[in-house]
Amino acid sequence: MFQEFKTKFNIQKExxxxxxxxKFYINKDDLKQVLRFLKETDRYLFETLECIIGKDNTNNALELIYALFSSKYNTKCAVSINIQDDFSVPSVVEIFPCANFDEREIYDLLGVRFINHPKLERILLPSDFEGNPLRKNYKMQDDRLRWNYE
Amino acid sequence: MSLFYLLYIECLSFWKMPEWLIFIMWYIFNFILIVILMLLTVLFLVLFERKYLAFYTRRIGPDRAGYKGCFQTVADAIKLLFKENIIPKNADKFLFFLSPLIVFVPVLTVWALLPFSSGFYTFHSCCSILLFMAFLAIPAIGILFAGYSSGGNNFALIGGIRSCMQLIASEIPSFLVLASIVILSGSMDLSVIVKNQSGSILNWYIFPSFLGFTIFFICSLIIMNRLPFDFPEAESELVAGYNCEYSGMKFAMFFLAEYAMTFILSALVVVLFLGGYNAPFDFYITDCFNLSVILREIFINFEQFFWLIFKTGIIIMLIMLIRAAYPRLRTDKTLDLCWYIFIPLSIFNLFIAIIIKYMRGIL
Amino acid sequence: MINEFFNPVKELAKGLSIILKNGLKNRVTLKYPEEQEKVRNNFRGKIKYEKDKCIKCGNCIKVCPAAGCISINEYFSIDMSQCIFCGNCVEYCPVNALSHTVEYTLAQSKKDNLILKEEIYGND
Amino acid sequence: MNNSTLKNTTILNVGPQHPSTHGVLRLKCELNGERIIKIEPIIGYLHRGMEKMAETGSYLQYLPVVDRIDYLSGFFCSFAYLDAIEKLMDIVCPLKALYIRTITMELNRISSHLLWLGCYLMDLGATSPFFYAFIEREKILHIFEKLAGARMMYNYYTLGGVKNDINKELLGEIKVFAGNFNKQLKEFEDLINNNPIFISRTAMIGVLEQETAVNYSVTGANLRASGILKDLRKDFPYLIYKQIEFDIPYKKSGDSYSRYIVRVKEMKESCKIVNQCLDWLYSNIEDLKINLKINTAKIKPEGEAIGQVESPRGLMLCYICADGTNKPSRVKWRTPSFYSVQLINEIAKNYLVSDLMSIFGSLDVIMPEVDR
Structure with a gap:
């Protein structure tokens, strides 16, 4: 089913x-193009973005997974991008308005800056909180957890 | 002058008092009696409402203080007495203190106007209906002052403004209905209206103007801020509406005023439509024992007082049942209800009253 | 048009009749201090600990979601303010040294009464 | 000088502490008189760091905490979490465990909808239906207490099935409850369904068009009330929803009233499902295989998986990325209320303040799900 999509954006890794x-790996710049293509072409019609999953694979590499769902063909697919060091990603709020809170949460917990996002602020944590908890290098200063770090 | 006044002069004739002092003492004595009566009814009503609502929701209601919770309201009052009087920082101090009084005092004076029984009424005037409704318009302004003066609290502000909107909308239909009652009874004095309704149940005013009864009943619900229309302090929207910032004795004053207004407005509905203190079939128990004239006069008054309280109790139970059953209406829907539906209907009711008066005149 | 006016009144009356009907049903309130809720024996209440059975293996600590709730350094103690009564420790204890009681009224006046130490367990 | 007074609009903080925001949510709305111009939901007051907690503890330690993601429907969250792990380690639960899971989840859906019904009507001002809804809900919580040992925090599902069995006496109790539940629900419908005041408060208010619903990826009863028939139990049937016949209630108009009707009908459907599961459970009482007794030391899955479940408020996903150790490397919860909170600005524009409560109440947003 995804043959036409793979040839158009020459995706190798799946x-x-x-x-x-x-799940298809694409690079960061044509993220918006891919999402618009998947949403508009009537061959796919992935018009609901279920959620954006932010993940911190170790050694300072982040991965963002966009889970999509098309109710017409009742199938799900995921598009994911890897970010190495400068954590800035184009925001997809124009295509999927629901991504507004998702992107603010990823900015809040993982520290990824989204370009031209309407209101990029911390959403879950207090505004004067420093550090991004979900990163692997975030050290918790709570000694009650020493049993878990054995 | 009524019988009680003559009795009162006899008791005081031992001390040689000047004439004018006795006259003034009579009104002060009556007013103290009214205040005691009001406090007792309010104490009872607050507890009765909580027990009554609990009855319909398969609960028991407060039963810890006293035998079956009978001292619950006294306990609440004492608790509120000792609560700290918090005044918000940027509140308008003078208005903040004044508004509970503006809400409470008119309701207290209105109690004096009501004819509790043929002999026992404190203030007798030829146009007591007008006085009644005039005094009942002032608490809404008190609520507006309360909302405006509690600092920057927007909830209270919206609550206060809503109370004024409501007041204007509900005053006009109720006055038109009062006009039809005045036409039917011929005079504006409450005790005369009740006298015209004496005799059997048939010449109560509820039957000729049943439409007037429903309109006045719903408008009185709006005036006393009872549930389907309790917009000034809508718990779920405006947290506590106008009495957001009040605590301690001032909050108790608002609370007292609300329940006093409930009683007095339902008593007014009874006086106007259900034949105030007249027994339903003009049969008084005191007539069976052949007593002397003075004793009979005293007992008749007590029995008439009982009938008034009995009928007001039925109306209050209906009001509280409506509170248990129905959700709250939206503010602008209520205003539409009053302006578009009640005013034409009450004018139509006025015509019916005129036609009935004319027909009675011919027969 | 008439029906459009009388229908709402009929509905309001039907609602009122249901409220009145509910008035006659039995009461459901439970007067708490006098009548307590009778609870079956598989209710997960306060944890009981038998000192002789325990082999101090530390399995309960690895399984307990509330970090730092159970500690077995010099004596065994459960911090009742942290415990969420999930029953993991009771389930994964190899020697069944821990078990649930049915007691759920655990309020204490002082905070350190909440930490149940071994010697308190010893005698009961 | 805050600029709101310049534009003669008042800022009303429907604050974190408010009788009808179902938890700690702050709606900063800008009002012109009583008409709402703009609403900005501010969340984060109930953030407990559920996803970070998953990374510090092992799979087993995180299992009891999972019920607290949405404390009104604990079974759904634990099923989503376990569904993902079972897919990673391709475990298949015995048939009876599937049936027990379905029946407990449907009962949990009824109890969550009942709580929403009581609170929604309390928001609109009707005080007594709140107590009737809670009396019904209390019966379900009694059944769960006998079954799992706790009223709301169950920790009843484990990796291979369920922890303890349903005995005959408890099945009888569920049958009695399901029997007269429809009668109680009918009483509710007579009281509220075409009550003119209720209709005037909710009909054609907070209309959610299909287009904005899809854009804001709303799921669950809010979506079905706008006419889009999408239910995970029919699209991707899990557990035993294939063998059970039930239908999905939906309405076209998308206003608060149709959301109310859809949820009441959903309660009826769940009651039908419970009855069908009861018949199966009655027929094989003696089958005692409800748990695979997996050795917990061997839980070291590898790879990525998404557990999905149709919770009372919508689609709930649990994404687990495991890297072979006994601690998950990333757990992400996709909770439905997180997306219906963003809706409030779209559908509550230029309505009155009293409508805000009826719109927000009908969306059934629960704060623990939003803040995780």
């Missing part, structure tokens, strides 16, 4: 998220 969601 993986599987169980149960049956295939």
């Amino acid at each position: 993986e599987f998220i169980l149960p049956d969601i295939n």
